[in-house]
Amino acid sequence: MSTGTTKLDVVVSDVVPVNDLVTRFHFRRRDGDLLPTFSGGAHVVVEMRDGQRTRLNPYSLMGSPLDTREYTISVRRDDVGRGGSLFMHRNVRPGLEMVISYPVNLFSLDLRAKKHLMLAGGIGITPFMAQTAQLAGEGGNFELHYTCRTASLGTYADVLRERYDRRIRLYHDDREERIDLDRLLSTQPLGTHLYVCGPAGMIGWVRDRAAALGWPAETVHFEHFAAPQPGLPFDVTLAVSGKTIRVGEQQSLLEAIEAAGVDPPYLCRGGVCGQCETNVISYDGKFIHNDHWLSEEDHRSGCKIMPCVSRFEGKSLVLER
């Protein structure tokens, strides 16, 4: 379907409830072969056939990269989201045949690091499951700080503690435990790289404090788990393919373009990788740029849009697609 990635035909081999919000899904190849090797931090895009609609959501691979007999992902149910996680929780059962993308890594470990300092919030723990497994296999030096709402929602906290013991620190919101971030960031050895994955607010906080404390930007790595935001419906003309389409309230611009039979490239579907960048030919209205890829200047220029997460309000919009 996409020009961005190669596809894998898989079957759901297991579905395991982890806690009140999170369910784990296991995939194996339909032909019984090994799945492709991947690196810690990689994600796959899972295609969901939901009636007439195809949903495409990215999820981090959380198994060990040393074992590719199966892939595992964990999905946090979002009752007010756009429906992808609900589809996974309600409709995906063992034995279901699905299509997923090859692994893509936009949250790679920097293998030069003398130490890897990891900060996770909530479901942001998933890429660290694979990264810690990879580093442990190579004797790498890491330390993981994990904040969750309550002990019962500390997804895989018990697994991590058992595997890595004192390298894992847990913080529970309901006990008012909070990472002493400034102290943590100012006591790291030279050559430490910082990785953060979690809610946007947490990522912003960690990046700001790291910058204020003098961490070079190239040592601070982050991954947003940003789903496209809903908004008012709008109309778009696709100049190259000669189509006019409507983007629904709960639909992203990228999804609407795909639904019209146009096949734009994509990788992350979260506004960070740059792959779906599209030129704006003309517009009369206002962009709602939700991406982290384009520069502020690009945003102001009105010449480019990232259709995976960004929206538009106004009279007319013509894109080069």
Place this chain on the structure above:
Amino acid sequence: MGITFRKETFRDDFTFRNSPEHIRRFPFPFHEDAYMYAVNIEPHVVGPKGSVLENLIDVDEHYVAEMQDRALVLAEDPLRCQSLPHMTLAGWDLLELLMEQQALGYPEHFTLTRDGDRWRWINRPLGIDDTFTFGDTSTLPYGPMEYITRQSQGDFCILDQRDGNLWMDAGMVTTQADWSLDFDIGMNFFEWHAPVPLAHEKGIFTRALKFLTNIQQGKPARRLNWTMTVNPRLDTSPENYHKWGPDRATVTPENVGDKVHLRVELQSFWRLPRSNGIVFPIRCYLIKMDELVTQPKWARRLHRVIRDLPDELANYKGLTRFRPTLVEWLSKLDDGSATSSGFGPD
């Protein structure tokens, strides 16, 4: 069946030759009668039988001789092969890729057997039969990148991807067209391309980097690049300029067909799975003018390309000294008729 490997040299007496079948499979790089830069990147997929694209990693009649020449270069200058400490994992990735592809394409010459992480590699042309533990460097006679690239045609640049850029942090480079791994190691994409004229202004490198950092596992890409070399030397490194530079002054109307070689690089680009790095295999193909002009279409087209090449490019590619002699010689083979489109011979 199988390939008949030639006994030949790329130095001293220069006995390198292409067989008639290899002349026809030569990756001629000009699809029209003129040349200018383009980001000529396309998916690296299997091509026609009998072409250099029949397998994604090509092994040909020059394999054994090229590996012997590489060993000579490394014995003189071990810095042609370097890997920064964080690139060892990428070296294992490359070892797996090359063993898999060579065994897949040429089962009569190469066999890979895996039992978990105990691997056995048989390379019949070079007389190698080694068993080792994948991931354990102490079980191989060299580091994983050096081990496998001593057994694979072409140069290899392994790039680390970080901060939206690519960094040349490892490589095996012994058959290069006048650049040096020892100089470029640790540089990023823009730094190591800094000497290339005209292309920066056209924004080519910015677009190329964006494409390359998005290369995905399972979807390699490729492009062709070219230059010319006097005598069939594989090692035209800056370190050895004193050996090959003066060759450029030896071209005469009498020897141009034997001495001047078109040198084509088939560069492919692969995402490495464990390290998330990228590897560029740069496979070098040489053909002397006498061999190339056995295909009349190529003779006519090459005449027009070299004649009309912008001076900056001719200079960058090191042709300036012998270009008039070459153009004069080729002009006699150009009857002015039209050339068909596409790369292949008629």
